[in-house]
Amino acid sequence: MNKAFVKESDGDEDDLDASVPAIPAGTKNYMTPDGHRRMKEELLRLIDVDRPEVVRIVSWAASNGDRSENGDYIYGKRRLREIDRRIRFLTKRLDLAEVVDPSVHHGSNQIFFGATVTYENQAGDEHTVTIVGIDELDPLNGRISWISPVARALTKAREGDSVTLMTPAGVDELTILSVTYPAS
Known part of the structure; x- marks a missing residue:
């Protein structure tokens, strides 16, 4: 089958990072102030630095023409999906966080x-x-x-x-x- 007709997963069903255990039902997402700060810094870095840089690369690669064999475009889009998935994960976890000092x-x-x-x-x-x-x-x-x-x-x-x-x-x-x- 031609690659053009194969749908890649957009990751929506896989928002949670597999390396981190799920929060048990009925419990809170307890977090130390230091852990909360580190997660928030990672989220802001992804939003303010990493994502705009990848978007810039993907835009440049898209302007080069044929996207089907354009490695910068293909890998840039994949990286963009990874960044967006991590942003959704961090946002959800920080929204559920209960900071305990x-x-x-x-x-x-x-x-x-x-x-x-x-x-x-x-x-x-x-x-x-x-x-x-x-x-x-x-x-x-x-x-x-x-x-x-x-x-x-x-x-x-x-x-x-x-x-x-x-x-x-x-x-x-x-x-x-x-x-x-x-x-x-």
Whole structure:
């Protein structure tokens, strides 16, 4: 079949970024002030810098004539769809965001959203994690989502407590060594 008759997906059914988990039904999109700021900066950069630049390239490429074999035009249009999809995703997530400032718990030894927790498992391995929003997670750098099993097990516990974590390998006991929050 000729490529001219094949409809490319416009991405409307795929607005959500597949690398970020969906927000569970009935819950809020909690976010730290820093995470909210970073997402807003990304959105503004896409709208004010990236998209206009790609539009300029696509316009230039379109003026060159035959679009069917024009790589700048074809890849520019694809990039424009990616940018528009990301803009829709960020807009939706920021509209649903509920910014929670973890510094209000500064000095507390109880674990809530935004806490940085150091714990030890039964094997004696020490881990430090910060409980953040779904859109801010970065497990390789110790930033875990508040809906993760580890965060759920730790939430509301206090420094010195032991909590039970159900893992695929079985039950693990986590001992909380320290809890910190950012200062205002």
